[in-house]
Amino acid sequence: MAVHAPAARPKAARRPEPRPRRRTGGYWVFLLPSAVLFAAVILVPFLMNVGISFTRWQGIGDPRWLGLDNYTRLFADARFWTSFRNNAALIVAMAIVPTIIGLVLAATLFDYVGKKFGPRTASVLRAAYYLPQVLPVAIAGIVWGWIMHPRFGVLNEFLALFGMEPRGWLGDPDWALPSVMLIMVWFQIGYPVVIFMAGLQRVDPALYEAAEMDGASWARRFWHITIPQIRPEIYVVLLTCTIAALKVFGPIFVLTRGGPGGATLVPSYFSYQNFFEKANVGYGAAIATVLTLVIIVVTVLFLRVQDGEDGDS
Amino acid sequence: MIRKYSVLVSLAVLAVVMLVPFAIVTLNAVRSPADYSANGPLSLPDGLYLDGIIDFWNRVDFGGKLWNSLLISGSVAVLAVVLSVFNAYALGIGRVRGRTWILVVFLVANTLPQEALVYPLYYLSKEVGLYDTRLGVIIIFTVVQSAFGTYLLSSVLGRFPHEILEAAALDGAGKWRALWRVVVPISRPTLSVLLIFFFIWTWNEFFLPLVFLISNENQTVPVALGVLQGDKMMDATMSSASALLGILPAVVFFLIFQRTLTRGVTVGAIK
Structure with a gap:
């Protein structure tokens, strides 16, 4: 998975025209290659997917029109709800927990370590937290699949030193989801740390100095200066990370294939199974369509909340 | 004093915890199977044993996988930057009509889950003979990455100084020449950040390459290693060798691109 760098909101739209247009026109030619490619790779496939979701189709022969049957079946399917519940757990592990830990780490590194031990110490620590982020997420899964292996895994060996029982971890229905969550926290932490530390760079140092002179504790500075000042970064x-969690596939494929018994099933893997393992293409397309809707709704909600906050301040 | 250092120590402990998986994988990738069964995974290895890695390298033709990943990621990075520049030139500088809506389309394309495209793409690529080819994957990711690139670059080029463009126009440069002689050279820092991002993101992709590159000789590094998980031949030291081979290129890229990356990861946030 690639966590995309946060995008700038399109400022171009709000910006007034700089000056009366001259020699404009004719620029649309530059959009042509993209227009063709986007139609072929994104628009048409997306519409086809929505279309397929209203049919029964095995990938060969003619699709049979079902109307909304796939969707009614989906909403009655316990596995579907399980997959979204697991998704919620992964949002906690990939977005909420890393954001909280990342805030504390970034603020400590910036406001404490950087000042008391020098910026080099802070940037070395930051690099250590960031390192997992450079891995392809599937490779991160391979690393942890090996560490948590029930037979020859390092984790069991390590816990045995403290007299703890070996576990199946990813193969244990009770432990599989917490194990995956732990791995994803490890994988994600570096991203918020780096973004938040960059955000802190533009905070006016006078704010911190004034607070310190007033005798504000670290916790108070964190709560009243750090968090409000880097609010845009927190939203981003x-x-x-929430979108990345909703789309998560690689680690699940590599670590558990959604198992055991659906304990780590997520919508993307659920749709993959229906597309390519069960040849229930229509059903898979319905899952993918619902996932798309969820992602769009989440994005719009976020942007709404963010705009509202911007308006208040 | 004690408090001062206790903060540093706890941060350092956390850093070690974050790095332990890398260390433990490396330790066991260079450990002989005999050493492993005698001493387990936690001790220091007896000596440097590289046969496991070499063995695994040859068995999966890792060189070929590296080449596939390089070829796909490199082509996508270059093509997607070119495509992003074209789009952003029209949207940010040309200010074509309806640009806000066009940008929204790119933004939506950027958030769409690949699951919602995968089956039609699979079907269509089979129809046109691009299934299980590296070219097919290159085309798809060029479009996917350029959605983000367009979005980012349009806002950057939206602030491009118009005086420079007007000066170029007075010198008789047309739109095409102005793009290559003026806009691209001046935007080079942003473009190089994008280029590296696209390269690494494409390198790290798993889902679509897994679906599209089914034959061994076309697979990328993450796909080749990913599908081997749970394979019977994968014993403890072989597994760690495979994990290490997956880690190494990513860490190498990180070290090479580190400066640009830490600058670039914040590109959007600063804007």
């Missing part, structure tokens, strides 16, 4: 991180 929460939004991009």
